Amino acid sequence: MTVTRLVTSLVVGCAASAAVVSAQELPRVHVIATGGTIAGRSEGGQLTGAQLVAAVPGLADAANLGVEEFSRVGSSAMTPDHWLRLSRRINELFASDAGLAGVVVTHGTDTMEETAYFLHLTVEHDRPVVMVGSMRNASAVSADGPANLLSGVRVAAATESAGRGVLVVLNDEIHSARDVRKMDNNRVDTFVSTEWGALGVVDADRIVFRRAVATRHTTQSELHLDPLVAELPRVPIVADYAGSDGASMRAAAHDGAVAIVVQAFGGGRASPETRRAAAEIAGAGTPVVYASRVPEGRVMESVATVDEGLLSAGDLPPHRVRVLLMIALAQPRTPRELQRLLDTH
Numbered sequence: 061m062t063v064t065r066l067v068t069s070l071v072v073g074c075a076a077s078a079a080v081v082s083a084q085e086l087p088r089v090h091v092i093a094t095g096g097t098i099a100g101r102s103e104g105g106q107l108t109g110a111q112l113v114a115a116v117p118g119l120a121d122a123a124n125l126g127v128e129e130f131s132r133v134g135s136s137a138m139t140p141d142h143w144l145r146l147s148r149r150i151n152e153l154f155a156s157d158a159g160l161a162g163v164v165v166t167h168g169t170d171t172m173e174e175t176a177y178f179l180h181l182t183v184e185h186d187r188p189v190v191m192v193g194s195m196r197n198a199s200a201v202s203a204d205g206p207a208n209l210l211s212g213v214r215v216a217a218a219t220e221s222a223g224r225g226v227l228v229v230l231n232d233e234i235h236s237a238r239d240v241r242k243m244d245n246n247r248v249d250t251f252v253s254t255e256w257g258a259l260g261v262v263d264a265d266r267i268v269f270r271r272a273v274a275t276r277h278t279t280q281s282e283l284h285l286d287p288l289v290a291e292l293p294r295v296p297i298v299a300d301y302a303g304s305d306g307a308s309m310r311a312a313a314h315d316g317a318v319a320i321v322v323q324a325f326g327g328g329r330a331s332p333e334t335r336r337a338a339a340e341i342a343g344a345g346t347p348v349v350y351a352s353r354v355p356e357g358r359v360m361e362s363v364a365t366v367d368e369g370l371l372s373a374g375d376l377p378p379h380r381v382r383v384l385l386m387i388a389l390a391q392p393r394t395p396r397e398l399q400r401l402l403d404t405h
């Protein structure tokens with residue numbers, strides 16, 4: 061016998077648009093739990109993926125859920141090895157299950173930007189992948205995790221979310237993995253797509269998109285993970301500062317870097333000794349990318365002399381440039397190819 065249930069337009073509070081939907085007809089969404097504050101408790105310990113899902117009223121009415129425990133770590137302990145395994149797992153889930161509507165990844169907010177961008181460049185399917193976290197732990201008064209998880213599952217289940225790359229959903233907003241920044245250490249509205257704005261919002265009764273992503277990602281990404289690659293190459297970020305003597309740049313170059321990202325000043329300007337060290341390092345064959353510590357706007361094209369191995373990050377922040385270079389430099393690339401990838405992804 062078919063089990064039916066009353067789904068109030070997928071969420072509570074919309075009695076006017078109530079519909080009867082069979083449980084079997086609900087979209088299937090797979091939740092991958094990695095840890096972070098969303099799973100944390102004031103009394104210590106972390107909720108399992110199954111406990112996280114069970115704590116959210118209405119979730120079972122939004123989608124048929126699968127849950128898996130990938131890791132139980134704060135996101136400051138995430139590593140490139142986690143990124144590789146997570147991306148491969150998501151690609152495998154989509155490849156082996158044509159009926160899977162989407163994937164939700166629960167994750168700490170501190171390095172969600174890096175993991176989200178890595179997946180944005182390396183997931184090879186256009187079904188939605190949605191990253192969700194929270195700023196308050198599961199025991200806090202007004203914990204934001206359950207609402208964010210419900211919103212994330214609804215976005216992952218929505219057909220209109222497909223083809224937009226990896227999405228970050230917190231505080232009822234939908235952001236692109238390429239643009240979103242954590243802007244506040246404490247508040248629940250910490251995630252902001254600073255220059256371009258959110259792609260959409262999660263309303264009580266619908267998912268609304270108002271922007272599209274113009275750069276390459278997922279199925280259109282030119283970056284792919286070689287199945288044989290077990291470790292990503294070393295790409296350090298070196299912060300420039302007033303009066304730098306360039307020693308940190310030279311130390312990074314001597315420490316096996318395949319490329320270096322400089323967190324430079326406004327427009328990609330850097331201190332004289334950092335520039336001198338960058339020119340030496342690039343001249344010896346290790347590309348150096350100038351990114352900016354200023355959150356909005358682009359690095360000037362004039363800081364780059366691409367054929368000499370000095371590149372411009374455009375509007376990618378240093379930590380995203382590092383992610384892109386680590387994937388790209390798993391194989392040899394010319395500085396021109398790297399600049400093109402930076403400009404288009």
Ligand code: ASP
Pocket residue numbers: 095096097098133134135136167168169170171193194195
């Ligand atoms: N420490 C947490 C993390 O895992 C912070 C958070 O999740 O909001 O990133």
